Amino acid sequence: MSAPTPPAPHGAGSRTERWATLTPEALEDEIETNRRGERWVLVASGVGAAATALAVVLQAVTR
């Protein structure tokens, strides 16, 4: 699974099987799921920013 899509929830297997049916409804669902999955970059950036702030604080404290 591509990383921006968060860890597969319960029942994800059946969901990807449904997407593979290629019906318009299934493909719409896949698009919507991937669109929600893009929120992962927000989490990744937030953790990156927090780690940076932590490094700066640690440096200020220990210097």
Next chain:
Amino acid sequence: MTGEPLRDVLVALLVACVAVGVAPALGGLYQYLLLPVHAWRNHLGDAAPYLPNVAVLIPAWNEAAVLAASVGRLMRLQYPAERLRVYVVDDASTDDTPEVVQALAERYPGRVVHLRRDQGGQGKAHTLNHGIERVLADDWMQALLITDADVIYRPDSLRRMTRHLADPRIGAVTAYIREGSERPGAVARFIGYEYVTAQACARRAQNVLGALACLAGGAQLHTRENLEALGGRIDTSTLAEDTVTTFLTQLDGRQVVFDGSAVVLAEEPDSVRALWKQRARWARGNAQITRRFRHLWFRPSRTHRLGSFGFGLIWFSTYALPFTLVLASVGLVGLHLVSPGTATGLFGTLWWVGVAAYVYVTVTALLVDLDTARRSWFEGLTFPGFGALALVVAAGFPEFWPVVVPGWFGLELSDAGREAMLLLLYSWPALSMAVAHVVRAVEGRRWVGWLSRPLLYAVGFGPLLCAITLDAYVQERRGAAMVWDKTEKTGKVAA
């Protein structure tokens, strides 16, 4: 001005050198600051179910070892079989490529087509044009997927690309090429991490900007209309035909998008020598693009975003990186000789830039692609090289290297020792590029070959790429012949 105006001017110039030296880091940070915006500003909101007739074009020169796997994967795509045809353009191969493709054509009648060029070796763009001419002659094709012989498509990847073409404003779509060697060595693992930063993160940021730098050569999907508007041909005058196509599409008012959830796998070079050949070609291509499109940089337009300030900043941050590393070293060493206090103060200030760029970029990139992070986390952490990391530590904790570390061994560094250490640290950005040449030179050599890998981690993959880029610029400046070297692959991808 003081009583020494010349000295003051020199100090100002050297400070400017250091400031220019860190500018690319700011450009990189800018790109990463755009990344979270992609959470809501992406093209998926305008995508819709769309499964057009897709012709897949595979240029192949002596690719017998990898074609069966890649074409087999294309045949098993979760995509309507009657809407997918694969055309392998055999560029006068001298190995078993014709037999392999013929066997595939017999196994998948009507779905795999063998096109043979009698005279090959002119380059990928010429090979592609042979195939494009054929597929455009048939009205069946609604979209064209250009890929490479060794690229492995995941079952869901193509449909995740075609959905964007439901929007008539889109001219082309590219996927995320993930390094997928079955048994990656150090170089391949570095490339794995590099692709997260250069594709999964950078291309999302470029989606936000509305200007994409490059459609990946192994995963670019064009609408028929876009191909026809481009004249039905790929540019053959540069070493970066993918980038020319990307730019021309956008200059003509059609959008290009990246879909990070459409993932394909590629086996990348696992030796510094092979990497050097591949990346020197890419860097020369980028130099040619920079010159060819010189009229558009930093000139905003209503029809495209390539001329925006943000895109120019991102492009030139990468383009000028080798020069700025040299400038940073010249500035710091010069300041140390002329005004040591200024050098120390500036070096300490640089810590903020260094640590922000390193921690933020590394943590974010590793989280954006967790699969690659599992394989390449160590290469992600050591991407700038142990030398550059030592530099960041020295800037943040000035006493660490000259006092604390010798103290662990009951030693005390002499004044001359401190001076030598400072000069080594200040000159490291430029010096690391010189050592990168040593990494290549010793690789595979008897007796000293083992040094290549530890040296690679000391130099870092980023400075190695800078050294290759600088070498490529020199080749370009000298007017060296444009050679399309083949990157050898084994065909073993962990798909």
